[in-house]
Amino acid sequence: MITKKLYDEAPYDREFRAAIKDVVKTKNGKTGLILDQTLFFPEEGGQSCDKGTLGGFEITHVSIDEDVIIHELQAPADAFSTGDQINGVIDWDHRFSNMQNHTGEHILSGILHRDYSSENMGFHLSDNIVTLDTTKVLTPGQLSELEKKANEVIYANLPVLCRYYTKDELDHMEYRSKLDFEESARLVVIPGVDICACCAPHVKHTGEIGLIKIIKAINYKGGMRFSILSGRRAYEYICAECSRMDDLTHLLSEKRENLISAVERLLEKTESYRLEKIENAKRMLDGEMEKIDDSAEDAVIFVEEVNDITQRNAVNDLASKHSGICGVFSGNDNDGYKFIISMPGGDAREASDLLREKLHAKGGGSKDMVQGSVNAAKDVIIEALNGRR
Numbered sequence: 001m002i003t004k005k006l007y008d009e010a011p012y013d014r015e016f017r018a019a020i021k022d023v024v025k026t027k028n029g030k031t032g033l034i035l036d037q038t039l040f041f042p043e044e045g046g047q048s049c050d051k052g053t054l055g056g057f058e059i060t061h062v063s064i065d066e067d068v069i070i071h072e073l074q075a076p077a078d079a080f081s082t083g084d085q086i087n088g089v090i091d092w093d094h095r096f097s098n099m100q101n102h103t104g105e106h107i108l109s110g111i112l113h114r115d116y117s118s119e120n121m122g123f124h125l126s127d128n129i130v131t132l133d134t135t136k137v138l139t140p141g142q143l144s145e146l147e148k149k150a151n152e153v154i155y156a157n158l159p160v161l162c163r164y165y166t167k168d169e170l171d172h173m174e175y176r177s178k179l180d181f182e183e184s185a186r187l188v189v190i191p192g193v194d195i196c197a198c199c200a201p202h203v204k205h206t207g208e209i210g211l212i213k214i215i216k217a218i219n220y221k222g223g224m225r226f227s228i229l230s231g232r233r234a235y236e237y238i239c240a241e242c243s244r245m246d247d248l249t250h251l252l253s254e255k256r257e258n259l260i261s262a263v264e265r266l267l268e269k270t271e272s273y274r275l276e277k278i279e280n281a282k283r284m285l286d287g288e289m290e291k292i293d294d295s296a297e298d299a300v301i302f303v304e305e306v307n308d309i310t311q312r313n314a315v316n317d318l319a320s321k322h323s324g325i326c327g328v329f330s331g332n333d334n335d336g337y338k339f340i341i342s343m344p345g346g347d348a349r350e351a352s353d354l355l356r357e358k359l360h361a362k363g364g365g366s367k368d369m370v371q372g373s374v375n376a377a378k379d380v381i382i383e384a385l386n387g388r389r
């Protein structure tokens, strides 16, 4: 009861008629149809399945098991009877996008094999992106060259030839994904670019792909993992990128070609503002320290954000003059404070315990010094610390 694969010979057909051979329950408990023939490509070889409808019902998945193709449907099982004829319509935009992306992957893999001795170790075609794992790490220069060569294959509008070869023919041929096929196998040939065993639908001419774009190439398991887009998906990706660039040019009131330097200037400004703020806070901290009466037991200071070293030095300074709670709280009432506390005449953990119990402060330390953060306002913190008496 092998399902005849109409998509093999007629990858451009969008509708078909078939006889129902069996109505089954799928692994998901849904209704599954087995037909005598189908245009629906199943999930196979790393590629997601076709979408569309059968008898007007939406297809939720298409799988293959030993050449029997099962169409999973959003429909009650009693809607179908064995022997009935049924109409199938595939989602052509989705299918053609898969054909573009799949053939684009052949071109890249073929060039990687031919020119860089880098082999395709794994491939996945989802509805959003194609990933490709390879065996060699390419330099940035080689990556640009690879992408350029792939797009040159598109401009050359080469034929993409798919046909079955006998075992005898296969034994005498060199091709990618070579397995020890027991019978015939389907080879996809792009002359001068790639020969590969493959079962999926492809475009007839490379020109139909339109564009191949490598979105990302990262080092992966000793080779590289490529994220690539072809055809309409590549075009839509570039449109979205351009739109983001437009938004940025408006936000920064800069021409596109000046965006990088504009962002660099902005970052420099932000950093100098931050350093200036910390410097001001340090001056304020020094001023606050001078105000504290040397005879006071406790010495607690609240100040705008200062860096850790300044804060710690201030606490040590206070601890040399006072025996009670010597603390510096850095931050503000809205965002909370980072604190460092010392208590020369006692155990600093007493203070952090109070803040934890009353205000859910985080942090800890030793008898000599504690540090942490507390999300509360200055008045509330002072009140909590006074609770020790």
Ligand SMILES: [Zn+2]
Residues within 6 Å of the ligand: 102, 103, 106, 188, 198, 199, 200, 202
């Ligand atoms: Zn293929």
